[in-house]
Amino acid sequence: MxxxxxxxxxxxxxxxxxxxxxxxxxxxxxxxxxxxxxxxxxxxxxxxxxxxxxxxxxxxxxxxxxxxxxxxxxxxxxxxxxxxxxxxxxxxxxxxxxxxxxxxxxxxxxxxxxxxxxxxxxxxxxxxxxxxxxxxxxxxxxxxxxxxxxxALGIALNSLQRDALALDPQRGLRLARKIAMLTYKSDELLTSRHGRRPDRLGRPLFDVEGYLEHQADLFEGRMDAASYAALTHAMDSFDVRxxxxxxxxxxxxxxxxxxxxxxxxxxxxxxxxxxxxxxxxxxxxxxxxxxxxxxxxxxxxxxxxxxxxxxxxxxxxxxxxx
Amino acid sequence: MxxxxxxxxxxxxxxxxxxxxxxxxxxxxxxxxxxxxxxxxxxxxxxxxxxxxxxxxxxxxxxxxxxxxxxxxxxxxxxxxxxxxxxxxxxxxxxxxxxxxxxxxxxxxxxxxxxxxxxxxxxxxxxxxxxxxxxxxxxxxxxxxxxxxxxALGIALNSLQRDALALDPQRGLRLARKIAMLTYKSDELLTSRHGRRPDRLGRPLFDVEGYLEHQADLFEGRMDAASYAALTHAMDSFDVRxxxxxxxxxxxxxxxxxxxxxxxxxxxxxxxxxxxxxxxxxxxxxxxxxxxxxxxxxxxxxxxxxxxxxxxxxxxxxxxxx
Structure with missing residues (x-):
């Protein structure tokens, strides 16, 4: 099928x-x-x-x-x-x-x-x-x-993510994903899910930081820096007004x-x-x-x-x- | 005086x-x-x-x-x-x-x-x-x-800025400042000031990207990565409820x-x-x-x-x- x-x-x-x-x-x-x-x-x-x-x-x-x-x-x-x-x-x-x-x-x-x-x-x-x-x-x-x-905000956020890639393709992709994940979630969601609780794995982090690390782990290896840059540029160029x-x-x-x-x-x-x-x-x-x-x-x-x-x-x- | x-x-x-x-x-x-x-x-x-x-x-x-x-x-x-x-x-x-x-x-x-x-x-x-x-x-x-x-959002945003410093103390401080500047401004302000206009210096950037570059230029040399990390950690720890x-x-x-x-x-x-x-x-x-x-x-x-x-x-x- x-x-x-x-x-x-x-x-x-x-x-x-x-x-x-x-x-x-x-x-x-x-x-x-x-x-x-x-x-x-x-x-x-x-x-x-x-x-x-x-x-x-x-x-x-x-x-x-x-x-x-x-x-x-x-x-x-x-x-x-x-x-x-x-x-x-x-x-x-x-x-x-x-x-x-x-x-x-x-x-x-x-x-x-x-x-x-x-x-x-x-x-x-x-x-x-x-x-x-x-x-x-x-x-x-x-x-x-x-x-x-x-x-303008969308362009700026994509630009920062590309800056992260430029610093280091591999670790920068992790940071780009973390930035992106924050833009995909609301303040309310982060507060209710994570608040100010400590990391659930006991690391010297807040829970929300541990969550972002986890998202970066999941992302690593499944996206390519060149593709990430290409598609964020495509988004930035979008204007059909x-x-x-x-x-x-x-x-x-x-x-x-x-x-x-x-x-x-x-x-x-x-x-x-x-x-x-x-x-x-x-x-x-x-x-x-x-x-x-x-x-x-x-x-x-x-x-x-x-x-x-x-x-x-x-x-x-x-x-x-x- | x-x-x-x-x-x-x-x-x-x-x-x-x-x-x-x-x-x-x-x-x-x-x-x-x-x-x-x-x-x-x-x-x-x-x-x-x-x-x-x-x-x-x-x-x-x-x-x-x-x-x-x-x-x-x-x-x-x-x-x-x-x-x-x-x-x-x-x-x-x-x-x-x-x-x-x-x-x-x-x-x-x-x-x-x-x-x-x-x-x-x-x-x-x-x-x-x-x-x-x-x-x-x-x-x-x-x-x-x-x-x-x-x-939680504030902690997460500070954490990303420290991640940037960890990638490269100098260029990472520029990226941290750019992330921070976006959090200090509103969507409305960015739209009215920059919108989708091209960079005013003619670089292959949007105006908002040029603005963030300028902010990073102004910041460079006036802040220390260790201080940036110390003070963002201090903010994250703040809870007087x-x-x-x-x-x-x-x-x-x-x-x-x-x-x-x-x-x-x-x-x-x-x-x-x-x-x-x-x-x-x-x-x-x-x-x-x-x-x-x-x-x-x-x-x-x-x-x-x-x-x-x-x-x-x-x-x-x-x-x-x-």
Whole structure:
């Protein structure tokens, strides 16, 4: 039921003008596409994810999840620039480049139309870029914990993480992950989970420091410094507040997370409104969570409840069309 | 009118049990103490400040400022652990240790009573510790952008900064400062000042990255990695939510900054309430600013307006007493 493969898409011209050769896209396909392609879901990972969406997004992808391979054909693609099987070029890439490579991969898979594109954080940027760049291929994009441009604070935080890598690729990657983890969590969560308690392993640390060490341990060896730099630069470059408005306008569902301080709910709401003003069927829904930015990963059941109505509508529309 | 000196306070036993010898305190005195000592103000610096309070707190200390040396005798002491003339021990210190050293320095200066202690951030912690540890010497403490314990987020952010120092004392100090600067500013401020604009010097950076580079340049050479580690550890250790309540209870004025996400206004307000419940004359006032934590330094005129009523009361009380 799960099919993993690497697709060679050949040459790719980046937005910068740089031409890449022999570009590869690592793709995981769960389930089978319907003859009319009406059940295709594209799942877009965030900064450190892979095409194995069931591993990092249980509750959303998998048996019994929001998108169950029995009903849906779920396709996840490792982003250009990442280190989970896709090409990581030496030159700077943008979210548009990432999506362009994905479009080519899907075409080679024989997939023309996508019912839903869904992603959080960088994945949300990718989902939105798909709706802008390939509006005739996408019916609905779920943009979760992301909006239409990376903020000054977001850029600054990514920049600090790259500074850490520049100090020491290996230990710097640990520090970058620790910085990132803090931006993914809320003050409330850290206080309730760790507070001022001492380290649970008895080291001369506070519990929250031990937690960050543990996160760095888990991260070490699973991410590459060059990929980390490439994808954070891609995030920094993201700004789709101005573009040529397409005739076909996919439906956009923006999901803001109440306790997210990296991609603030108010900014997600404002982006939804900007797309509505351009004529897109654009809605804003709010995920109430005290977790912080990571709520879309940590509380998928809450996200699921928010998104299920849109899937029911899709099933209903498909039934009517038949 | 300004008198700078280094005071040797001799031996000092730390809260950890470690005994220091030959401890020095760098002190700056502005103006003259009144015969009855009723005009003495102790100004407590934050993480990277010095005893030269007029340099880093114009509008609060200096001619024409909230505390003018013509009227007040202003004393500022470089904290134990800092690198601006006071001793920086190799062992871990606490805010209580810092204040204990200050008490000894003031005693040697012949200063017994203090009308106001004022400080922001770590300086606010010091001002609060003074009220708890030497309640018979302090009449009023102004605790600005600080409260009664360092939060899990605050500890975590300090820990990351020390991680940066551990990677490279020199370049790591630059990164630590950049991390710290972000925690001192608000999302709103960064967006309005920098947004997504390119670097003003034409480097391949965003403006906010150029700003952080500039802040790191300004910082380099003016702070020592050992002092940075010592004082952030002292902040992390700070928790005065439980202590023996003294019979004499100084007045406490807590100032929360609306856009501060490092020391949140709601947490400052909660601390003020906790001290009120213990019987302290404790008040909470709010500094409305979009600047973030650094508003107490960046917008001293707003802070001044908030605090002036308490100084008028003091002047009035002194006149009545005469």
């Amino acid at each position: 799960t099919d993993e493969r690497t697709i060679s898409i050949g040459k790719l011209e980046l937005a910068s003008g740089v031409r890449l050769r022999g570009v590869e896209q690592r793709v995981t396909v769960y389930g089978k596409p319907a003859a009319d392609g009406s059940n295709v879901v594209l799942v877009e990972h965030a900064l450190t994810g892979s095409s194995r969406a069931h591993e990092w997004w249980p509750g959303i992808v998998g048996s019994g999840a929001l998108f169950d391979p029995k009903r849906w054909c779920i396709i996840a693609i490792n982003a250009l620039g990442s280190c989970y099987g896709s090409t990581c070029p030496a030159s700077r890439i943008t979210v548009r480049d990432i999506v362009r490579a994905e479009q080519r991969a899907l075409t080679q898979l024989g997939i023309d139309r996508i019912r839903f594109v869904i992603g959080g954080s960088l994945g949300g940027m990718r989902a939105l870029q798909w709706a802008i760049d390939a509006p005739e291929r996408v019916q609905t994009s779920f943009v979760v914990g992301a909006h239409d441009h990376h903020s 101005s573009f040529d408005i397409p005739a076909t306008k996919p439906e956009l569902i923006f999901v803001g997370i109440t306790s997210d301080w990296l991609f603030r709910a108010q900014d997600v709401r404002a982006a939804a409104r900007r797309f509505e003003l351009r004529g897109f069927p654009s809605r804003y829904v709010q995920l109430a969570s005290s977790h912080g930015h990571d709520a879309f990963l940590a509380e998928p059941e809450v996200l699921r409840v928010l998104l299920e109505p849109y899937l029911r509508d899709a099933t209903h529309a498909a039934a009517v069309a038949r | 300004t008198d700078e000196r280094t005071i040797s306070i001799g031996k000092l036993e730390l809260a950890s049990g470690v005994r220091l010898r030959g401890v020095e305190q760098r002190v700056t005195v502005y103006g003259k103490p009144a015969a009855d000592g009723s005009n003495v103000v102790l100004v407590e610096h934050a993480l990277t400040g010095s005893s030269r309070a007029h340099e880093w707190w114009p509008g609060i200390v200096g001619s024409g400022a909230l505390f003018d040396p013509k009227r007040w005798c202003i004393i500022a002491i470089n904290a134990l652990g800092s690198c601006y003339g006071s001793t920086c021990p190799a062992s871990r210190i606490t805010v209580r240790d810092i204040v204990r050293a200050e008490q000894r320095a003031l005693t040697q200066l012949g200063i017994d009573r203090i009308r106001f202690v004022i400080g922001g951030s770590l300086g606010g912690m010091r001002a609060l510790q003074w009220a708890i540890d030497a309640p018979e010497r302090v009449q009023t403490s102004f605790v600005v952008g600080a409260h009664d314990h360092h939060s 439980s202590f023996d309540i003294p019979a004499t209870k100084p007045e406490l004025i807590f100032v929360g900054i609306t856009s501060d996400w490092l020391f949140r206004a709601q947490d400052v307000r909660a601390a003020a309430r906790r001290f009120e419940l213990r019987g302290f004359p404790s008040r909470y006032v709010q500094l409305a600013s979009s600047h973030g934590h650094d508003a107490f330094l960046a917008e001293p005129e707003v802070l001044r307006v908030l605090l002036e009523p308490y100084l008028r009361d003091a002047t009035h009380a002194a006149a009545v007493a005469r």
